[in-house]
Amino acid sequence: MPEYKPPFTLTNTILKLIAEISEAIGRLSVQLECEQNLRLRRVNRMRTIQGSLAIEGNTLSEEQITAILDGKRVVAPPKEVKEALNAISVYEQLDTWQPSSEQALLAAHKTLMTGLVEEVGSYRTGGVGVMSGDKVVHMAPQANRVAKLVSDLLEWLAHTDSHPLIASCVFHYEFEFIHPFADGNGRMGRLWQTLILSRWHPVFSHLPVESLVYQHQDEYYQAIRQSTAQTDSSPFIGFMLQMILDVLIEVQAEAVTTQKTTQKTTQKQKAILAYLQSNPGAGRREIAEALGNITEDGVKYNLKKLQEFNLLKRVGSARSGHWEVQA
CATH class of the missing domain: 1.10.10.10 (Winged helix-like DNA-binding domain superfamily/Winged helix DNA-binding domain)
Known part of the structure; x- marks a missing residue:
């Protein structure tokens, strides 16, 4: 068993959210299995990509991302189009990666960031900070500690008996705390949480949590700051679980509407x-x-x-x- 154990506390709020999410997943998974909701799953994948990129400052709209998904040309800054193409590629490979594999983590980063930064598929060699707008909200650990910190985190993930909802949130926070790459850490943290959750239940492969996180960016960074100040990721766990529950409820309503429309x-x-x-x-x-x-x-x-x-x-x-x- 791994010696490293990330610090977090299971509050009553967190336990309540887990119960509500589990119930919502049961309802939604039945609806999304319907053939007529294939389009909704595709739309949600597009929203996932658009939301995650938008958090990092990408200005492409949902319509533009959809066009890129369809292989069409889009008039937009080349860097933003490249970010979208890379993100589409990385989410298409989601089913091929093992969440606790360092090799998979590095391969995903290479796919996500190729053509955007020089250091791809390898850990950073210099210092970095977590930014919120123009403000540094967290200075990451020194570069020479990154490999060991990531190894410990992946080892914990491989052996933890924590509920996947908890484990995915803890991993996401700890990953952002370590900030192992020169760039792309936010996108990778959100991608890996999706990967962990999709191994627990396939509905998460098409759940646009990133879209809602984008709408609550200030709270997202506040939860990171609060967790760091408390040396306990519970504030971040609570925030992400609430985002997951809210998205489940939203997508369920959309699935019902789509089903009724198609039946007409x-x-x-x-x-x-x-x-x-x-x-x-x-x-x-x-x-x-x-x-x-x-x-x-x-x-x-x-x-x-x-x-x-x-x-x-x-x-x-x-x-x-x-x-x-x-x-």
């Missing part, structure tokens, strides 16, 4: 979607002739309904554009 679609609308999946450039007349049981006016009406349901999107003009099926 008629057989003709499903046939239109299926046809446009293979023939995105088709017009109303072509669709009507292909389906055979609907008029052009009927096609027009159903196309409008499908757009209202966010199941279909028109790209470009009415004359020269095409359809994108969103479901």
Whole structure:
């Protein structure tokens, strides 16, 4: 058993949050298994990437991240596009990494930061601090201590009997405290918490916790400062668990809405979607002739309904554009 044990206290608030999160996961996992919620899982992955990058100052919108996910060109600063491409790649490899593996940790950092900084896939060689805006909120340990500190933390993670919700939060905080890399520590800490949690329950692979953390950045850094001041990561654990619970509730509501919307679609609308999946450039007349049981006016009406349901999107003009099926 590892000698190192990160200091944290299990408060009543933390235990209550764990119970509420476990209950919420049970409800959400059933909903996300539905085929019609595949799109919602994809949207949540995009929100995860956008949120994590935004915390670090990236200005790409959700729409731009979605376009990059689809392999489209985006007019934006090259560095920000590269950050997005790297993040997409790293989240696509999430299932291939072992949370307690140092080799996996370094490989993930290399994927995440290649083309952005010089030191990729290796620990920092100089001093760094945790920044909140223009302010240094934490000076990290000396570079010559990093390898041992990370090794101890990964060893603890491999053997701890703490609940994965607790272990993931503790790891996240301790990782940020160590700040093992020259850059990319925030993104890596959030990625690794997602990885740890996804090993416990697959719903976390598509849960956009980072999106909510971005909306509560001040509290995020405050929780880090408070935990450091107390030499106890409980404030950070409590903050992250609340973010996880809030996101679960939010995504559950979205899943219900998506399911109800999809259930409203008629057989003709499903046939239109299926046809446009293979023939995105088709017009109303072509669709009507292909389906055979609907008029052009009927096609027009159903196309409008499908757009209202966010199941279909028109790209470009009415004359020269095409359809994108969103479901």
